[in-house]
Amino acid sequence: MTSDPTPIWQPSDTVGTQIAGFAEYVSAQTGVDHPTYHDLWTFSTQQVGEFWSAVMDFFDVLADDVPDVALPDSTMPGARWFPGARINYAEHALRPHGTEDGPETAIIAEDETGTTSEVTWDELRGMVGSLQRWLRAQGVGRGDRVVGYLPNSVHPLVALLATAGIGAIWSGCGQDYGAAGAAARLGQLEPTVLIAADGYRWNGKAHDRRAEVEQLRASVATLRAVLRVPILGSWPDASDGPGVADWDDVVSNPTEPEFVRVEFNDPLWVLFSSGTTGVPKGIVHSHGGVVIDHLKLLGLHNDLRHGERFFWYTTTNWMMWNMVASGLLVGATVVLYDGSPSHPGPQRLWEIAADHRVSVLGVSPGYLAGSAKAGLHPATAVDLSALRVIGCTGAPLPAQSHHWVHDELGAHVQVASTSGGTDVVSGFAGSAPTTPVWPGEISAPLLGVDLQAWNTDGRPIVDEVGELVIATPMPSMPVAFWNDPDGSRYRDAYFDVYPGIWRHGDWVTITGRGSLVISGRSDATLNRQGVRLGSADIYDVVEAFPEIGESLVVGAELDDTGYWMPLFVVMADGAVLDDDLRGRIAEAIRSKASPRHVPDDIIEVPAIPHTRTGKKLEVPVKRLIQGRPLVQVTGVDTVDDPDALRYFAKYADRTGVSGER
Numbered sequence: 312m313t314s315d316p317t318p319i320w321q322p323s324d325t326v327g328t329q330i331a332g333f334a335e336y337v338s339a340q341t342g343v344d345h346p347t348y349h350d351l352w353t354f355s356t357q358q359v360g361e362f363w364s365a366v367m368d369f370f371d372v373l374a375d376d377v378p379d380v381a382l383p384d385s386t387m388p389g390a391r392w393f394p395g396a397r398i399n400y401a402e403h404a405l406r407p408h409g410t411e412d413g414p415e416t417a418i419i420a421e422d423e424t425g426t427t428s429e430v431t432w433d434e435l436r437g438m439v440g441s442l443q444r445w446l447r448a449q450g451v452g453r454g455d456r457v458v459g460y461l462p463n464s465v466h467p468l469v470a471l472l473a474t475a476g477i478g479a480i481w482s483g484c485g486q487d488y489g490a491a492g493a494a495a496r497l498g499q500l501e502p503t504v505l506i507a508a509d510g511y512r513w514n515g516k517a518h519d520r521r522a523e524v525e526q527l528r529a530s531v532a533t534l535r536a537v538l539r540v541p542i543l544g545s546w547p548d549a550s551d552g553p554g555v556a557d558w559d560d561v562v563s564n565p566t567e568p569e570f571v572r573v574e575f576n577d578p579l580w581v582l583f584s585s586g587t588t589g590v591p592k593g594i595v596h597s598h599g600g601v602v603i604d605h606l607k608l609l610g611l612h613n614d615l616r617h618g619e620r621f622f623w624y625t626t627t628n629w630m631m632w633n634m635v636a637s638g639l640l641v642g643a644t645v646v647l648y649d650g651s652p653s654h655p656g657p658q659r660l661w662e663i664a665a666d667h668r669v670s671v672l673g674v675s676p677g678y679l680a681g682s683a684k685a686g687l688h689p690a691t692a693v694d695l696s697a698l699r700v701i702g703c704t705g706a707p708l709p710a711q712s713h714h715w716v717h718d719e720l721g722a723h724v725q726v727a728s729t730s731g732g733t734d735v736v737s738g739f740a741g742s743a744p745t746t747p748v749w750p751g752e753i754s755a756p757l758l759g760v761d762l763q764a765w766n767t768d769g770r771p772i773v774d775e776v777g778e779l780v781i782a783t784p785m786p787s788m789p790v791a792f793w794n795d796p797d798g799s800r801y802r803d804a805y806f807d808v809y810p811g812i813w814r815h816g817d818w819v820t821i822t823g824r825g826s827l828v829i830s831g832r833s834d835a836t837l838n839r840q841g842v843r844l845g846s847a848d849i850y851d852v853v854e855a856f857p858e859i860g861e862s863l864v865v866g867a868e869l870d871d872t873g874y875w876m877p878l879f880v881v882m883a884d885g886a887v888l889d890d891d892l893r894g895r896i897a898e899a900i901r902s903k904a905s906p907r908h909v910p911d912d913i914i915e916v917p918a919i920p921h922t923r924t925g926k927k928l929e930v931p932v933k934r935l936i937q938g939r940p941l942v943q944v945t946g947v948d949t950v951d952d953p954d955a956l957r958y959f960a961k962y963a964d965r966t967g968v969s970g971e972r
Contacts, residue, residue, distance in 0.1 A: 437565025492948030593793025623673030
């Protein structure tokens with residue numbers, strides 16, 4: 312946690328922001344003023360139903376039969392929002408957005424080759440309607456599943472909207488998964504239709520995935536049809552058997568889309584957990600819950616609005632892809648990029664943001680750190696004058712990255728460090744135009760999120776590390792897990808520690824001024840002499856060293872009742888891990904974190920393993936060190952570099968720890 316109470320960014324003129332307009336609207340409705348963000352947040356968490364009804368009204372959500380009471384029963388799990396209301400996500404996303412000056416752009420898509428395409432709102436509606444017509448011809452109807460094996464192009468976004476519009480359920484994954492990994496996820500849903508690309512591009516190379524598509528198709532017995540997408544242009548001209556069609560043929564005749572208004576809590580899509588600790592969980596979110604939560608997050612917190620450009624670097628594997636799709640809900644132009652963020656150089660995302668006049672840009676903490684280490688000066692290299700918000704999520708954002716953005720991009724750019732998850736396909740904490748930003752901290756809990764830090768006794772605490780809990784329901788909480796008929800897996804995932812209270816599995820500190828510091832996963836706890844430590848505090852210090860490319864720390868309880876806390880580091884090009892550097896790292900951790908944070912050993916490794924969404928695999932590495940076999944630790948299809956994970960098995964020994972001690 313930063314010890315500096317001085318904000319690095321302060322709200323200035325908030326007049327005209329959507330959150331200011333919303334506060335005025337709520338005050339007019341309730342007769343009570345909410346002059347500060349904290350006042351508005353208190354209203355949103357103490358009068359939960361009234362708050363979400365106000366969100367519905369403020370954004371003029373399209374729905375039928377909306378009840379007067381938004382949440383009749385707030386018991387978790389099982390809270391049902393706006394019972395009886397009927398809504399459709401795609402209908403709201405495809406509201407007409409043309410102007411008298413001509414059609415506006417809905418989607419800008421760019422790939423690694425620099426090829427860029429633009430899709431207007433009218434063109435998008437026509438493509439969605441055409442795809443719906445084809446899906447109907449395949450027998451797809453309400454509740455059926457349509458799945459995608461696709462890169463981050465226009466196609467999965469069109470497919471989501473077409474599927475949702477007719478009341479079917481969408482799910483997708485990226486083509487960096489092999490056929491077995493994709494089938495382990497998508498096959499659970501027993502889908503009717505598969506939409507798949509012939510391949511994707513990454514880091515300057517084309518990856519042909521036609522063989523994987525055929526394997527996936529063969530392994531999912533419920534498929535009735537396959538729609539082929541020509542990303543690389545390598546599909547044969549002739550149709551490949553019954554039930555096979557080509558994308559260009561299907562969407563060649565624009566058709567007005569249709570929208571089936573379904574029950575507010577009906578399934579919209581299924582997202583999958585990383586699968587690093589077992590079979591990937593299918594997490595089901597609802598039409599209505601996603602619509603109102605994403606309108607709140609994008610519209611109020613990011614102040615994103617009609618005509619602005621919204622670019623968040625993601626893949627179709629990550630929940631942020633779904634959040635990008637929801638940029639359409641507020642009428643923004645969404646910018647899609649399919650490729651490596653560092654090809655042909657580390658400046659690529661900054662160049663895309665400049666080329667397309669992006670207002671809200673989302674990147675990972677690693678990208679900001681990498682930009683700093685590469686010596687980039689993006690604001691002088693390209694025109695980022697349209698940029699006003701840098702969103703950042705996926706891991707805690709260290710203080711030095713806040714300072715780097717401030718120094719390089721200017722004091723007018725707000726850093727919106729955000730914490731959330733696939734579980735709620737949204738955020739728990741972040742920023743708003745009306746919240747200060749402190750280096751190394753997240754500004755505040757988001758509106759409508761009753762986020763608290765609890766101790767082991769289940770009591771709220773301040774200025775101490777505790778379990779991150781959500782004490783009242785959120786509309787975007789899952790309506791179910793797939794194939795969990797009695798709800799037991801769902802309850803065990805979030806409600807096993809504090810009955811009726813959502814426990815997310817993160818350590819968090821809520822400061823006396825209301826900001827937050829996320830310290831890492833509570834299931835990867837570092838524990839020295841009974842004191843819980845956060846891995847993020849160590850990463851902040853270590854990864855500031857120019858000699859260190861990346862690091863990973865774990866605390867492993869051993870069979871002999873011992874405890875080993877090694878720090879593994881990947882060296883920057885040309886750097887050497889010698890005793891002098893080890894000493895400097897240890898001293899920096901001692902002085903900037905605490906003596907308890909100093910690792911037992913500092914060990915060089917060739918690579919750090921991550922999930923396919925970029926999160927460090929602390930828990931699987933810990934279990935390998937404790938002697939668990941790889942097959943019991945995680946599936947290799949869930950890891951970006953399986954060899955990087957296998958490497959850590961060399962440190963396992965039941966009676967101690969072998970290897971480089």
